Amino acid sequence: MTKRKAFPIRFDPRGDKPSGRSGRTVLVAGGAGFIGSNLIRRLLDQGDRVICVDNLSTGRFENIGTLISHPRFCWVQHDVIVPFTVSGPVDRIYNLACPASPPKYQADPLHTFKTSVLGALNLLDLAEEKGARILQSSTSEVYGDPDCSPQPESYRGNVNTVGPRSCYDEGKRAAETLFYETHRTKRVDIRIARIFNTYGPRMDPEDGRVVSNFIVQAISGEPLTVYGDGLQTRSFCYVSDMVDALQMLMEAPEGQHSIFAPVNLGNPGEFTMLELARMVLELTGARGPLVHMPLPKDDPLQRRPDITRAHDLLGWEPKVALREGLVPTIAYFRQELQAQQRLAAG
């Protein structure tokens, strides 16, 4: 098979020498998004060079705007479904490129699926070419609407192949297969993180996920939109805990074979959406009310990670409880909304 022509990306670190602990070159695909932009700040603080590749479909330039003048940061607007290469070495690749909010990933389901599958293929090709270690951001959605709780990695899931969430769920499942087979057949050093619901500063206020919706609604004095009866559960992980976990998984030594198999990352605290709504009302001082809206099709009724593997392999467990993590998240959304109001007022 002839190799597809790759779009060349020149990494221009402006002559800067890497400093600090590792001085690695790290490529973050999807780096302008919520988790990616938090991760990039951590990597730059640690002395790494960072290449951010993002098509800005759900990510925001504001998330990386203040980093543009950083001497060890480089950013390229590019869609990962198009093959690309990078001039110079790359030591680590985080593949976070994919819309994560249901309304966003359902807006263009074919592109979401292509992003998961072709994006994974292109980034795995790059990892092979550069001899880089690569981490895939998979998801608890690979479990679909689970019929066991909590969900261990050995649970094989309950996913609809043709429902409104399939473009994301099945795309992520296929990507896990691509990662694992690329490791098995080509010895590429891979990591697969099954991320459970994560929240915190740098989420897009218009993202459509439950934490951003509830907080934005509460501080705007609007009713909180609870889908269904609100008794469905989710487990929410604060973003600094998730960034810790992603880095620990990425940097865990190759020694144990099981490091190549998927690892659940999330906070096992489990809350109904009604409990979350009440907590947001209490912490914002808003009065509500709550309005019930139809539960979207195939919306999972429960979700809670079994993080035994993450604990045993990495020594990781989350530190920030939901109530604690909501405080800085609410402060962030207040600032975002005030900035938007100032902009609108000219």
Ligand code: NAD
């Ligand atoms: P996000 O939407 O804020 O970030 C995703 C980023 O990827 C955005 O900057 C977007 O512009 C970019 N992107 C999307 N398609 C792309 C493409 N084709 N080419 C290049 N860039 C593209 O979402 P997030 O919450 O930061 O999630 C990051 C990753 O983590 C995603 O892969 C998501 O599936 C996974 N994940 C997140 C959660 C969560 O709760 N936040 C849970 C499970 C998995």
Ligand code: UDP
């Ligand atoms: N949800 C809700 N109100 C909203 C947005 C979402 O009640 O305004 C519910 C949604 O139906 C789901 C849960 O909150 O049961 C988590 O939704 P989210 O989109 O944040 O993530 P995911 O469904 O992918 O876990």
